[in-house]
Amino acid sequence: GRFFTGFIRDLTEREESRARLHEVQSELARLSRLNELGEMASTLAHELNQPLAVIANYAQGCVRFLKDMDDAPAARLREALEETAKQSLRAGGIIRHLREFVTRGATEKTPENVRTLIEEAGALALVGSRELGVRSVFDFAPNTDDIQVDRIQIQQVLINLMRNAIEAMRESDRRDLLVRTVRDGDRYITIEVADTGPGISDELASRLFQPFVTTKAHGMGIGLSISKRIIEAHGGQIVAIRNGAGGATFRVSLPVPEKETADAG
Numbered sequence: 001g002r003f004f005t006g007f008i009r010d011l012t013e014r015e016e017s018r019a020r021l022h023e024v025q026s027e028l029a030r031l032s033r034l035n036e037l038g039e040m041a042s043t044l045a046h047e048l049n050q051p052l053a054v055i056a057n058y059a060q061g062c063v064r065f066l067k068d069m070d071d072a073p074a075a076r077l078r079e080a081l082e083e084t085a086k087q088s089l090r091a092g093g094i095i096r097h098l099r100e101f102v103t104r105g106a107t108e109k110t111p112e113n114v115r116t117l118i119e120e121a122g123a124l125a126l127v128g129s130r131e132l133g134v135r136s137v138f139d140f141a142p143n144t145d146d147i148q149v150d151r152i153q154i155q156q157v158l159i160n161l162m163r164n165a166i167e168a169m170r171e172s173d174r175r176d177l178l179v180r181t182v183r184d185g186d187r188y189i190t191i192e193v194a195d196t197g198p199g200i201s202d203e204l205a206s207r208l209f210q211p212f213v214t215t216k217a218h219g220m221g222i223g224l225s226i227s228k229r230i231i232e233a234h235g236g237q238i239v240a241i242r243n244g245a246g247g248a249t250f251r252v253s254l255p256v257p258e259k260e261t262a263d264a265g
């Protein structure tokens, strides 16, 4: 009886947490697609605006040039060039609009427990990692205050860092992932994600957080640039350093909301 009841409860709980995991996972996937879109739209808009404006300018110049010729072919050309200028300006407008649309993304900040945040992110990021021979250790500073963050965004950053770490250790003999929190004075809490992979070369280090920087055959090179944007939007900082094992350590510092100071005395 008891065993069976316990068993059923376990199963139900497991089903529930699996459903919840699934929910979080698809939420994250959606957000990550949105963010990647935003980053691409933003970069594209920036890169394309200039040439599109130049096309419009040239076309308008040609229209002026053809103005004084009034034979039929010149009129046809003028019309076509006017349309070219119009459409190229329109393309610029569409891209700008897309950029605004995808980068507006509402952020919703709520008080979050740092440990819960990391554990949930870890549950997703570490799927399949044990089979890859990765040993994961979590180490939490005691009694840390809640932080005021957009949970999904911060979890996306952490998942990204952990997945990168696991991927970096693929060829390493030692595959240790250490995620820990460090109290950084009263004002900040630092989350560290450290691996025993090959680390980051000096050459890469200076460009690491720029969009489209990747060393992977199928990488997009967008994860770290989004991560930086998210962390800075939270008033925090993200840096990468070489750790004692020769691997990479990513340090994410986030501000801790000031406490209502009780009257001294």
Ligand code: ADP
Pocket (backbone or CB within 6 Å): 160, 164, 165, 168, 195, 197, 198, 199, 200, 204, 208, 213, 214, 215, 216, 218, 219, 220, 221, 222, 223, 224, 225, 248
């Ligand atoms: P992607 O994973 O698509 O390449 P990222 O922006 O997440 O995009 O990472 C950019 C690059 O930074 C990676 O291609 C890799 O070269 C390097 N990198 C990221 N994390 C690590 C790590 N833990 N160890 C070594 N290199 C890393």
